[in-house]
Amino acid sequence: MSFLEIRNVHKRFGANEVLRGINLTVEEHQVVCLIGPSGCGKSTLLRCINGLEEIQAGEIRLHGDRITGPGVDLNALRRDVGIVFQSFNLFPHMTVLQNITLAPTQVLRMPEAEAQAKALALLKRIGLEHKAQAYPDQLSGGQQQRVAIVRALAMEPMLLLLDEITSALDPELVSEVLNLLRELAREGMTMILATHEMGFAREVASKVCFMYGGVVHEEGPPEQIFSNPQHERTQQFLSSIIEAGRL
Amino acid sequence: MTEPNSKALRRRQPIPPKDGLGFALLALILAVALWLATGWVMWLVKQTMTTNGFQAFWADALLVLFTLLPAGLLWPAVRGLGQARLARQALQSENLIAARVHSAEAHTWAWFTLGYAGALILFLLFVLFFIANNVAVGRTFFQLELIRDSFGLILQAFWVNVVIFLFAGFFSLIWGLVVAIAKLLPGKPAQPIRFIATFYTDAFLSLPSIIVIYLIGFGLPLTGIGFFRNLPLEALAVLALTLTYGAYMAEVYRAGLESIHPSQWAAARSLGLSYGQTLRFVVVPQAVRRIIPPLLNNLIGMQKDTALVNVVGVIDAFNQARIIASNDFNLSAVTTVAILFILITIPQTRLVDRLVERDRARFRQGS
Ligand SMILES: Nc1ncnc2c1ncn2[C@@H]1O[C@H](COP(=O)(O)OP(=O)(O)O)[C@@H](O)[C@H]1O
Numbered sequence: 001m002s003f004l005e006i007r008n009v010h011k012r013f014g015a016n017e018v019l020r021g022i023n024l025t026v027e028e029h030q031v032v033c034l035i036g037p038s039g040c041g042k043s044t045l046l047r048c049i050n051g052l053e054e055i056q057a058g059e060i061r062l063h064g065d066r067i068t069g070p071g072v073d074l075n076a077l078r079r080d081v082g083i084v085f086q087s088f089n090l091f092p093h094m095t096v097l098q099n100i101t102l103a104p105t106q107v108l109r110m111p112e113a114e115a116q117a118k119a120l121a122l123l124k125r126i127g128l129e130h131k132a133q134a135y136p137d138q139l140s141g142g143q144q145q146r147v148a149i150v151r152a153l154a155m156e157p158m159l160l161l162l163d164e165i166t167s168a169l170d171p172e173l174v175s176e177v178l179n180l181l182r183e184l185a186r187e188g189m190t191m192i193l194a195t196h197e198m199g200f201a202r203e204v205a206s207k208v209c210f211m212y213g214g215v216v217h218e219e220g221p222p223e224q225i226f227s228n229p230q231h232e233r234t235q236q237f238l239s240s241i242i243e244a245g246r247l
Numbered sequence: 248m249t250e251p252n253s254k255a256l257r258r259r260q261p262i263p264p265k266d267g268l269g270f271a272l273l274a275l276i277l278a279v280a281l282w283l284a285t286g287w288v289m290w291l292v293k294q295t296m297t298t299n300g301f302q303a304f305w306a307d308a309l310l311v312l313f314t315l316l317p318a319g320l321l322w323p324a325v326r327g328l329g330q331a332r333l334a335r336q337a338l339q340s341e342n343l344i345a346a347r348v349h350s351a352e353a354h355t356w357a358w359f360t361l362g363y364a365g366a367l368i369l370f371l372l373f374v375l376f377f378i379a380n381n382v383a384v385g386r387t388f389f390q391l392e393l394i395r396d397s398f399g400l401i402l403q404a405f406w407v408n409v410v411i412f413l414f415a416g417f418f419s420l421i422w423g424l425v426v427a428i429a430k431l432l433p434g435k436p437a438q439p440i441r442f443i444a445t446f447y448t449d450a451f452l453s454l455p456s457i458i459v460i461y462l463i464g465f466g467l468p469l470t471g472i473g474f475f476r477n478l479p480l481e482a483l484a485v486l487a488l489t490l491t492y493g494a495y496m497a498e499v500y501r502a503g504l505e506s507i508h509p510s511q512w513a514a515a516r517s518l519g520l521s522y523g524q525t526l527r528f529v530v531v532p533q534a535v536r537r538i539i540p541p542l543l544n545n546l547i548g549m550q551k552d553t554a555l556v557n558v559v560g561v562i563d564a565f566n567q568a569r570i571i572a573s574n575d576f577n578l579s580a581v582t583t584v585a586i587l588f589i590l591i592t593i594p595q596t597r598l599v600d601r602l603v604e605r606d607r608a609r610f611r612q613g614s
């Protein structure tokens with residue numbers, strides 16, 4: 001039994017079948033990178049794992065427990081599976097501290113003081129404890145994204161999903177976010193990342209999955225995917241990435 | 248490849264400004280004419296006062312003052328003319344930059360004169376209207392003794408309007424939110440609730456509030472149901488206004504709730520917050536912030552509609568004033584009511600303006 005098992009998952013938006021039978025397994029402490037052309041369904045897959053989208057066929061299991069289909073307690077699932085979005089999605093009317101403590105206090109019923117202490121400890125770790133009382137729009141993009149990651153971490157998820165979290169950032173702010181991810185990977189956090197940061201994927205990924213045509217077209221360890229891709233599509237995709245100077 | 252020099256260099260001729268002399272002259276003539284017109288109107292006022300045997304030093308002093316004030320219009324007019332002449336001189340010496348500066352100044356001063364002149368014309372027309380037919384307008388609407396004598400009574404009755412407004416405002420703000428949330432409930436099982444909420448808002452948006460007040464104020468006590476029979480009329484008025492304005496509020500809330508980007512929902516739900524918690528902590532607080540101005544506008548509208556409760560016999564300010572008016576064959580008490588409404592509404596309208604402006608400023612900052 002693997003930590004996360006995705007079996008033959010199909011997802012349609014109206015007539016548009018975006019996922020056409022995804023198969024993927026993730027082990028504990030693995031970092032799995034999803035790569036692939038824009039619109040190939042990376043975000044959709046992550047949202048399905050988190051229960052933000054319903055799937056039409058197939059199943060997803062976490063620790064052997066089925067987390068898709070009718071009757072699943074999605075609120076409970078989301079306590080265990082956190083997601084961070086490309087556009088941060090911090091709550092603009094709340095301070096950084098309130099953003100982080102909202103879910104622990106309301107969902108986990110953690111006492112306010114405890115939640116704050118924990119939030120401050122997390123903020124300190126990313127060097128932003130002095131921004132605890134700031135509002136999101138007073139932060140740079142990189143700071144906002146790190147707060148968004150910390151907000152997800154405050155729920156102590158067993159799996160963290162990250163959807164192109166550096167794509168909306170100015171280039172000089174990307175590294176501060178990637179450094180945080182490196183640290184999390186080192187500590188053994190299980191993560192699935194949709195990303196265009198190929199260098200980073202090569203460095204930290206346990207496994208890289210190239211998604212194309214609604215399926216996982218090719219998967220393997222990063223050295224294999226990046227240095228010796230087997231499929232023509234994968235080769236094409238990677239050469240276009242190299243052309244763009246991203247690898 | 249095109250030839251680099253295939254296109255001849257375009258030369259641009261400097262464009263000389265207009266000197267603005269004609270415009271400045273026009274402004275000056277208007278200023279002088281208005282000064283004369285003011286003198287004439289004030290003279291008419293003086294005559295009206297004499298025929299009515301009214302004689303007071305302060306009134307005469309006021310008239311003289313009013314006659315002198317429009318002389319102030321001459322100042323900008325003359326300055327405009329001076330600038331226009333400088334502009335013409337600069338043009339003749341072909342100093343284009345100076346000519347533009349003086350011409351712009353001349354135009355500004357002339358416009359300044361015209362603006363104030365327009366306001367003065369309106370004021371003079373109003374005075375003429377007021378004293379026409381031997382102060383008929385003045386006597387009908389502004390009989391000072393009557394206003395003074397009825398003021399206490401009117402103010403007391405106005406308190407009824409204020410109380411009805413406060414209660415109905417409070418309830419409709421809550422009720423509107425409830426209806427809006429009901430209208431936006433997701434999923435099939437909520438369909439009947441959505442349908443009822445939609446029907447309710449559609450119905451009450453199309454019903455004139457005066458009809459709702461009439462039906463509820465007269466109808467409910469007629470049903471003989473104990474609860475309604477014992478309610479004071481004012482409470483029924485509050486109920487009617489809450490139902491009517493709740494529908495308006497619901498539409499505003501709905502627009503606000505729908506304006507919150509789905510990504511905020513996704514972020515909150517993905518943290519494990521339930522639908523209700525997401526509404527309460529994330530969506531409603533942001534939505535309300537955005538719709539405070541239109542909510543306040545609805546409240547102002549409701550405040551005015553509190554005068555409609557007179558149809559079911561609540562003694563509010565307007566009803567009280569009508570009683571006084573029919574006793575004295577004079578509308579001055581109603582004028583008092585009008586003034587009271589204006590007095591309490593203007594600060595609120597200004598507040599709305601301020602909030603709208605603040606929102607706009609924040610939007611420009613790009614947050
Ligand atoms: N909520 C939605 N409604 C309809 N179509 C959607 C929705 N979300 C995504 N899609 C479609 O699904 C496809 C995959 O999108 P996405 O998962 O965002 O791709 P990626 O993240 O790999 O760029 C796209 O064609 C997109 O138009």
Ligand SMILES: [Mg+2]
Pocket residue numbers: 042043044163164194
């Ligand atoms: Mg995406």
